[in-house]
Amino acid sequence: MKKVIFMDVDGTLVNDNGVIPESAKIAIRKARAKGHLVFLCTGRSKAELFPEILEVGFDGIIGAAGGYIEVGQEILLHERVKKGDVSHLVDFFNKHEIDFYLESNGGLYASKNCKQHINTIIEKLLIDKPEAREEVEKGLQPFHDCLIDDEDLVRDDINKISFLGSDLPIEIIRGEFESKFNVIPSTVPLFGKNSGELSVPGIHKATAITKLLQHLKIDNEDTFAYGDGLNDLEMLEFVQHGIAMGNAKEEVKKAADDITDTHDNNGIYNSFKKYGLI
Template sequence: MSHTIIFMDVDGTLCDDTGRVPESAAMAIKAARKNGHLVYLCTGRSKSELNEEIMSIGFDGLIGAGGGYVESNGEVLSHLKFEKETMLDLIDFLDENGVAYYLESNDGLFSSKNCVSTMNEIVFSDIDQASEDYQSLRSTLDVFCSYLTEKNDSIDYSTINKVSFINNQVPFGVVQEKFGTEFNVMRSTVPVFGKNSGEIVLKGIHKGVAITQLLEHLNEEVSRTMAYGDAHNDIEMFELVNVGVAMGNASEDLKKIADDLTTAHNQDGIYQSFKKYQLI
């Protein structure tokens, strides 16, 4: 039986706006793997951000940190990290400008002192506390914040593979101008964090590069690949794979280069597309 290698983004693709995995998406992935297809997570999240709800679905491996970490069947193929001195310089700039952030590594998520308060300020600034949206976001953010450890002197800064900044202090462009030459600085893939929040990764790292590395390891052809995504950090992934499927809630830039569209993440988009392509 021929098989397909599927690369699955997380936020806005596998997970809905509240960070939950729709039951239909989990069911589709399990069924596809049972049919002999390979399914890899391909996400901007670092490994320590992937909770039990996601990982209990079962995957053949993962690409994390926007391409900085690659794992297949429990074997780590690559893990690219910031140099310690570079990381300390970056942190100094964020601290001096009052920009909240959390440092991502496979060991955990390490936050600035103002990170949780800034998240709350940005996420809930325009939401009625009596609304269903507030209750869903409140629950989701509380769970995420439980994964954060406030930064302290015991952190090993040589293990950091990504920085996420939660920003309502300076325009995104200021951070991008400061670090865009040395690193890839992109807007946050979590819309509720606001337009001035973003992510910083090492130069030259993106999902497409990581997929190429993984396919070489598996000795597989691009012609067998599919990918599902919703945001700008999925563009390189779509440019590489054979079939790129954009979610109904995807950005217009991604939809323009997608080979196909499905419904939104919370409208059984993954399940419907898996059925369409006879993966299940």
């Protein structure tokens, strides 16, 4: 029987260096060959879904933490942040010297020092883990290189915002923006303490999955989802089989129906095998 599988990206499909383990690629391709549908379901906007990810092969995309849905060539949903709210957060982050980037389907627009901050993160990672150079060049480096840092940041095409770690507690950032955004800690550990994401309120991965299943005319009982971060909670609780990665946050593991191995220890492949998806 055809199943529908929803796959988070950061910390789930890709490891901490931004690279997809070969076993995960094999699992997804085998599952689709058996007739199952596999969708990306990520906080990333489409501009962050690099060729290495899309070339694995998927039946569609839920992006921007539920704010964007694409099936084949059809766009079912595309929510954007109000321009006035973008202006507010740009002013706030600049005032508090917090580095950030604005995510759209057309590009990632970085604040003044954001690219240098990320470059510093990459350099430190390579000093601490020189053996990770090959993976970093495939994963994190393309992300750094695609950031656009010479554009007007007050825009009307923004899906979501990510901010890097700073000395300002995330609780203060949440207090500033919780009436206008979902505010959660970042799903990328390398971004550091107090890093996070701002997304359109009232929308999350589960609301997008609901809309997608209605479009496909498929019941919720035939669904699986894989995730590791706080923006995966609603998704894992909504689907029939919500599975946390071995590297997931503890809150996510508690909410899941099952826990598989980590991304680098064949977590996706092992779970697909366990549930007869491959």
